[in-house]
Amino acid sequence: MTGRRRVPRHEREQQIIDVAVQVFAKRGFHAASVDEIAELAGISKPMVYLYLDSKEGLFLACLRREADRLVAAFQGAAATGGAAPELRLHAALLAFFAFVAEHRDSWVVLHRQASELSEAIATAVAGARRAVLAEVAGLVLAGITESGDSQLDDEDADFVAHALVGAADSLTDWMADHPDQSPEGVTLRLMNMVWVGMGRVLEGEVWSPARP
Amino acid sequence: MTGRRRVPRHEREQQIIDVAVQVFAKRGFHAASVDEIAELAGISKPMVYLYLDSKEGLFLACLRREADRLVAAFQGAAATGGAAPELRLHAALLAFFAFVAEHRDSWVVLHRQASELSEAIATAVAGARRAVLAEVAGLVLAGITESGDSQLDDEDADFVAHALVGAADSLTDWMADHPDQSPEGVTLRLMNMVWVGMGRVLEGEVWSPARP
Amino acid sequence: MTGRRRVPRHEREQQIIDVAVQVFAKRGFHAASVDEIAELAGISKPMVYLYLDSKEGLFLACLRREADRLVAAFQGAAATGGAAPELRLHAALLAFFAFVAEHRDSWVVLHRQASELSEAIATAVAGARRAVLAEVAGLVLAGITESGDSQLDDEDADFVAHALVGAADSLTDWMADHPDQSPEGVTLRLMNMVWVGMGRVLEGEVWSPARP
Amino acid sequence: MTGRRRVPRHEREQQIIDVAVQVFAKRGFHAASVDEIAELAGISKPMVYLYLDSKEGLFLACLRREADRLVAAFQGAAATGGAAPELRLHAALLAFFAFVAEHRDSWVVLHRQASELSEAIATAVAGARRAVLAEVAGLVLAGITESGDSQLDDEDADFVAHALVGAADSLTDWMADHPDQSPEGVTLRLMNMVWVGMGRVLEGEVWSPARP
DNA sequence: CATGAATGAGCTTTCATTCAT
DNA sequence: AATGAATGAAAGCTCATTCAT
Known part of the structure; x- marks a missing residue:
């Protein structure tokens, strides 16, 4: 009550x-x-x-409100995180992890309930995810472009964005098991893991099973 | 029929x-x-x-059979992929992407239905995921150790494993949008992104928002 | 409807x-x-x-309402039937037969459905029956005690109560076959059969197969 | 097995x-x-x-076999219990209590499952009960007649038979609560309670609430 | 003589949804 | 603005019964 x-x-x-x-x-x-x-x-x-209106309408309302909040936090951080793309990516990831840490329920609803639902709902969820992916891909692309090399294109940036978002997603579970870890720490580790690696790759360092 | x-x-x-x-x-x-x-x-x-026995029993049977298949493929590849940890990780990831490419339904069942279900089912799903995470973390740890440096410990390996598994997970969606991409290609890209980055980090290269 | x-x-x-x-x-x-x-x-x-709540809940509600009604009628009559135990027993039996005559369905539900049911239901039915048996046994004991002799004890009173209640129970079938018979008449006959006999026994008259 | x-x-x-x-x-x-x-x-x-043939056929077979056994025991005892009706009634009641003591399951099936069943089954159960009632009524009538008085008629005998059979029925529960009591003892008590009382009534002693 | 495989029909129960006030 | 009363539709599950071998 x-x-x-x-x-x-x-x-x-x-x-x-x-x-x-x-x-x-x-x-x-x-x-x-x-x-x-x-x-x-x-x-x-x-x-x-x-x-x-209906149960589905209610769920959609939940979804929209929470998705808006998350996307807003994410994009807001990306917009104000500084000039350099990597700084903005870092700020956005941090905003994401902080949001999840603080609104666990919202995150669960957004993340784990998309299947088995109607077209409308699936669309709404997919839309939010796509917004985030696009933002990340944009940052990645900017980072690549800035570095001068253009070996990597849109598709690559999309690939990296998927990997990054998936990693972040999965790391929310890791965070749940490590309550002492701050969003800042998690973000920093992830950036180190991915961004540095990406940089090296751009510089021509390539791994392959043939010559590891 | x-x-x-x-x-x-x-x-x-x-x-x-x-x-x-x-x-x-x-x-x-x-x-x-x-x-x-x-x-x-x-x-x-x-x-x-x-x-x-029951609807839940049926679901559990599905889950168990598909989880066993996936974990077997994954671990089998990890066991036979070669001597070096990175080769084994590469082989395991490849097996995973190949499995998902070929058994999309199995993957959806395994991946997206864990919440809102009974204890028994959640346990079964979590068990399979944990098996994969442990395998990956082991490989990562071996890679780290082999490289001589021991800046990174168990927790780090676990972190990397979560990130990797989450990335792979998310990339299954990317694959669904890029049917022309082979599992081999996807695997190679992911290894490049993560493994090389991890190597650099081990060599002391550190990223931080303060001095990017 | x-x-x-x-x-x-x-x-x-x-x-x-x-x-x-x-x-x-x-x-x-x-x-x-x-x-x-x-x-x-x-x-x-x-x-x-x-x-x-459930089919069983519904049945329990029926049982409780009807049992309460019957026990109330029985005990009410026993309480107001007069001073002497036999008068009170007579009044109670009369109330019972009148109740059954008027609420045949209630009686069937109370009487014939106790087995094969859940603990809760069996308990409810047994409780009602036990209340009636205790009441009757009390009256019988009072009658015995009043008569001065104490050859008969609690166990005997309980035995007589079971016999009486069983007889009354069975006589409900007899009543169903003799619609012209009034509850009053039935009650009177039963009292004559049992109470008089019990009186003789208390006075020392004993029957035995050896010397009939 | x-x-x-x-x-x-x-x-x-x-x-x-x-x-x-x-x-x-x-x-x-x-x-x-x-x-x-x-x-x-x-x-x-x-x-x-x-x-x-069917579940009902199976139940009927159970019913018939056990009813036959019980009626046979009862009538057998009534036939061989001696010359005097009360001796025969005593022997028959004893046979009944002994049967119930020894075949509790049979008795439960015969006694507590008759309602809620099909016509055929209800008929079978009612038939067995009627056979017993008729036998008892016959003995009672014989006892009455032998005593010379004919105040009591067929209907009265039937009434007494119902009371007796109901009392015996109910006493099977009392027996279940008093495992130390022998069928002989129970039978003797019941005979004393009822037969002696009936005798007095025949001799003109009448109870009535008006002058107790 | 004997049985594993298979089902039609019906049961209790739940839930999103709406009407009448 | 708000609600107690009411329901259509469907779900999970069970059981007596039969077929094919």
Whole structure:
């Protein structure tokens, strides 16, 4: 039971979404029940339907709000992290890890519930991920270009972005197992691992199984 | 309708699991219905329950079979890939990407359905992932140790393993968008990105936002 | 179809229980289906589950309501039947036969469905029966004690109570075959049969197969 | 697993019925499953159907065999218990209590499973009970007649028989709670309670609430 | 004589969703 | 603005029963 009686619409919506994020994170989309969400939000089911239309609408609202927050944090950091691409990438990654550390539920909803859902939802999730990937790829490409060499192209940058985002994603689990590690530390390690390696590759150092 | 009439038990079980992997991959655990699986397998529901006990039992059977296959391929390659750790890592990653390329459904089931499920299932999935992570961390550690320097310890190896596995994971999506790319190519790129970078780091080259 | 549209909860519950008693009496617990009960009550199945939780919960509710009614009638009569134990026993038996005559279904549910059911249900039924047995045994003991002789003890009273209750129980069938017989008449006959006999025994008259 | 391989039909049937009586007694008709019975009997389900036709046929076979045994014991004792009706009644009751003491499962099946079943089964159970009631009523009537008085008629005898049989029935529970009590002792007590009382009543002693 | 394989039908239960107030 | 009452539809699961060998 959160608040009661005569709450203006927008505020009620946010309360409902707050609760829904928690419940979806804990139970998953299908296992979550609108009953439980309504009860935890301290209102009746018809209100949920009046404001959010359907279970899927409710989930979409959660998704959008949390995705917007995450993407905003990410892009905001990338925009203000400094001039050099690597600094901006670093700032963005840091923002990401900090967001996940602070809003675990939001992250779970965004990350682990995309399959088994409707077109609309899958699209929304994919859109957020694509936004992040594009941002990263852009930074990577800028870093490459800046370094003068153009051995690597768009596709390579996309590849690196996927690898980076996947690594970051997986490292959220590692973080959950190492609560003492700060987002800053994690970010620094990841940058070292990937960025330095990428730099060397650009300089022509190539690994191959034939001559390792 | 796969096979018909009077099929011995073990064979039927495999048929059912074959179909179930497809359906679970397409719909997700909760949205999948035993009815649909039975119908696609060309048998009646009671057979599914007779042989696999419950919907969860069926899912577990899928999970176990596919996880075993994947882990076996991965570890088999790691064992026979050569003497040097990086060669073995390369072989293992290659086996992984090849497996995913060939058994997309299996991979989806293994990868995207772990949350919102019962203890038993979560355990099974986590176990498979942990096996792979441990294998990778071992290889990474061996690579580090071999190189003579011991700046990096177990925790670092674990970190790198998470990053690598997460990157590989995410790259399966990239592969799905680039059907022309071979598993070999993907593997090579990833090794270059990570391994070379790691080598440089070991040699003392450090990146930091303060002095990039 | 009993009542329709927008009935407050408690009233609906009683309607449902009313119907359920009839159906359980006719079919027995296992053979009764919630579908049939819902349909006869003129509502949909989910209402039954919303209010009574489960088929077993529904049966328990029937059991408790009817058992309470019967035990209350029995004990109420025993309490107000007069001073002398035999008068009170007579009043209680009369109340029992009158109850059965008027609520045949309730009696069937209470009496014939105890086995093959869950612990909770068996406990509820056994509890009601035990309450009645204890009441009867108490009256019998009082009658014995009052008569001055103490040849008979607690165990004897318990034995007599079982015999009496069993006789009464069986006589409900006899009543069903003799609709013209009033509860009063039946009660009187039973009292004559048992109470007088018990009195003689207390006075020392003993029957034995050796010397009949 | 009782016996195996190539057992002649009649013997197999008896084995199946033996097991079925146990299972029906423990679980009740509906809750008992043919699967469990077949497994405990050490044979496959189709054999059960081949020999006993259906679940109901199986139950009927159990019922008939056990009812025959009980009625035979009862009537046998009544026939050989001596000349005087009360001696024969005593012998018959003794046979009844001894049967129940020794074949608890049979008694449970005969006694507590009659409702909720099909016409055929209800008829079978009712038939057995009626046979016993008739026998008892006959003895009671003989006792009455012999005593010279004819205040009491057929209906009265039937009433007494119902009371007696119900008392005996209920006393089987009392016996279950008093394992040290012998069938002989129980029978003697019951005879004392009822027969002596009946005798007094015949002699004109009448109880009534008006003048107790 | 005997059975593993197979199923039609029906059960209890749950849930997203809407109506009447 | 808000809710208690109500339901259609479907899911998981079980069981008595039969077929093919």
